[in-house]
Amino acid sequence: MSLKIIQNCCGPVLVEPIASDEAEELAAAFKLLADPIRLRILSLVANSPGGEMCGCELPQITGRSQPTVSHHLSLLAEAGLLTREQRGKWAWFKVERERVAVLRDALQLS
Amino acid sequence: MSLKIIQNCCGPVLVEPIASDEAEELAAAFKLLADPIRLRILSLVANSPGGEMCGCELPQITGRSQPTVSHHLSLLAEAGLLTREQRGKWAWFKVERERVAVLRDALQLS
């Protein structure tokens, strides 16, 4: 799964024809949403009090090992869907809603 | 990649917490958008005159073999993102925009 920050690169797919390289970028972005654990992480963080969540809670909630959770968090943060803030030994995450909106807008209808 | 019709199953992920089984369904749906060829197919079909396209054009346009294109078309049709209509020996496809809207709405912000 490769990374790259999600930019405001792609118009609405169903309204204008998408170019090959734009399709590559968009597909890589949707690939991040194509995993149930990553979707749950996004949802859990977005719905946490203050809109942020400590990474330390996620292994237990998701039922995945700490390395697995760390891996998913890294992917989401690399893509800019999450922001990461270190507080002491804890890492806190927020959802970067504008980035999610880029993907939503790509699915806009005519 | 498993199939299943995309239903109106999942609320806005960033507004309400998503359950584990809902996350599985949504992730499977986004997996369909996580491939550049499938994204281009959706875009090409949606932007064709009359909103429909003959499958016979797609191997040349996408640069993939006929079996590969057929495979992707089957996945998109199984999920209900495309509808297929047989006309003589040609298969014509349309984008089922309501189904795409389900995915778009899942990314709705607060």
Added chain:
DNA sequence: CAGTTGTATCGACATTCGTCAATATGTAGC
């Protein structure tokens, strides 16, 4: 300092995915 705890990285593994060549199926016209 040592000990504890949260996080990141590494290595390995099974599974899934996209792809094509070969082949089969279907549909039309002769």
Added chain:
DNA sequence: GCTACATATTGACGAATGTCGATACAACTG
């Protein structure tokens, strides 16, 4: 029937992905 062409299916392959155990790093505490 036979031929031609569009499409579907099969089988196989390499590559990518999600996962965890082991380990290393980082930040606080005593």
